[in-house]
Amino acid sequence: xxxxxxxxxxxNLIGTKGKKGENLAIFSSVVHLGAxxxxxxxxxxPATVPRNTLTNMKRSKHFTINSIxxxxxxxxxxxxxxxxxxxxxxxxxxxxxxxxxxFSAPFLxxxxxxxxxxxxxxxDIKLNDTKLIVGSIENVYLDETALCENGQVDxxxxxxxAISGLNRYHKVEEIAxxxxxxxxxxxEFK
Amino acid sequence: xxxxxxxxxxxNLIGTKGKKGENLAIFSSVVHLGAxxxxxxxxxxPATVPRNTLTNMKRSKHFTINSIxxxxxxxxxxxxxxxxxxxxxxxxxxxxxxxxxxFSAPFLxxxxxxxxxxxxxxxDIKLNDTKLIVGSIENVYLDETALCENGQVDxxxxxxxAISGLNRYHKVEEIAxxxxxxxxxxxEFK
Numbered sequence: 001x002x003x004x005x006x007x008x009x010x011x012n013l014i015g016t017k018g019k020k021g022e023n024l025a026i027f028s029s030v031v032h033l034g035a036x037x038x039x040x041x042x043x044x045x046p047a048t049v050p051r052n053t054l055t056n057m058k059r060s061k062h063f064t065i066n067s068i069x070x071x072x073x074x075x076x077x078x079x080x081x082x083x084x085x086x087x088x089x090x091x092x093x094x095x096x097x098x099x100x101x102x103f104s105a106p107f108l109x110x111x112x113x114x115x116x117x118x119x120x121x122x123x124d125i126k127l128n129d130t131k132l133i134v135g136s137i138e139n140v141y142l143d144e145t146a147l148c149e150n151g152q153v154d155x156x157x158x159x160x161x162a163i164s165g166l167n168r169y170h171k172v173e174e175i176a177x178x179x180x181x182x183x184x185x186x187x188e189f190k
Numbered sequence: 191x192x193x194x195x196x197x198x199x200x201x202n203l204i205g206t207k208g209k210k211g212e213n214l215a216i217f218s219s220v221v222h223l224g225a226x227x228x229x230x231x232x233x234x235x236p237a238t239v240p241r242n243t244l245t246n247m248k249r250s251k252h253f254t255i256n257s258i259x260x261x262x263x264x265x266x267x268x269x270x271x272x273x274x275x276x277x278x279x280x281x282x283x284x285x286x287x288x289x290x291x292x293f294s295a296p297f298l299x300x301x302x303x304x305x306x307x308x309x310x311x312x313x314d315i316k317l318n319d320t321k322l323i324v325g326s327i328e329n330v331y332l333d334e335t336a337l338c339e340n341g342q343v344d345x346x347x348x349x350x351x352a353i354s355g356l357n358r359y360h361k362v363e364e365i366a367x368x369x370x371x372x373x374x375x376x377x378e379f380k
Contacts, residue, residue: 004343007200094379153194181271189284
C-alpha cells in the first residue's frame, strides 16, 4: 500500500556495465533534481535485487536511464527477477543493449528516450538504509518529432508508461496544459 | 527539457499551517522511499515559490500530501503562482482546507487520497542547493473502494493524474499488471 501513496511513478530501466558483463534493472523512483546543472536522482535499496547496478556504477561512473515504452513493459518488469550474477538481464528478458558515441554503459535499443548519465554523488538516507543516487545528464537520445517547440519532451508521443505500486503499468494521455502561473493572470476557478 | 527526462511524475499538493495561516503548494517530485518504516520524500528548491511550506514544516513538523485528481488540475496548477505571504493558496485557488483527527496541518478536502506526514529529516543536496525532505506516514485517508485486496491503491479509480515537464497534466489507464518476477517463472518474451 505504502508504495502506492506517492502517486504515479516514472518507469525506467537503468543500464550499467561491469567486470561480469552488462546489467539492466527497473526503477520507478527516478526523479528530476534540477535543470542547471542537469541532474536526475533515484532511490536504491542496498538489500534488493539490483546490487550489481550499484557496483558497476561506482566502478565505471557511467550509467544509462532508458524510459519504458508500452511495447516492452513485460520484458522490463521481469528485469526485477533475482538473476544470478553474470546473467545479463538484457539477454534473459529479450532486450537489446546498444552502445552510442563511445559511452561506456549500454543503452536499451528498444527505448524511445535514452539518457547518458555520470554518477555525481551517493547520498545515504540513514532512516531506512536507502541511498539517493545523483547523476548528471551527459547526453540525450530521442526521436526529434517528440521534442516540442519549448524544449519539453512529449512523453505521450513516445508511448512512455507510468508505474503504480509494485507491478501496475499504465498508459498516459494528456488532459490539460497550463501556462506558467502568475498571480496577475489567474483564471476564474470552478 | 530536462524536467521531462525522468518520465511521468506524481502530482501532489502539500498542505502546511504556519503563523501566517495555511499554505498549499504543488509538487511533482514526491517519491516512495520505503515501506518499513513508511517513508515518502520530495525535492524542494529553496529559491522557488513554496518557501512558506518549508518554514511551516520546520516549525510544526507536520504536513499533508494530497494527490491531485482530474477534477481540480487547473486549481492545483495555479497554487504555483507567487502569492504574497499571508495569502492562502487554498482560498486563492478555490480549494478547501480540511482538518482531520486533530492533525495540525490542513488536508485538501477535494483530494481522493490524503496522507498525514511527520517531518523526519531534511537532507541537503549540495550539488544544486536543493533539499530532499523525508517524512514518515502517520495516517492515510481514501475511499475504501479504491483499496485492492493486496493493499495496493487503485490510483486509476481515484482519478489521480500524472505530470510531465512543468505544466502538462495526464490521465492514466492501466494496461498491464504482472506477478512478482521469479527467475524460475519467466514468461516467453516477445
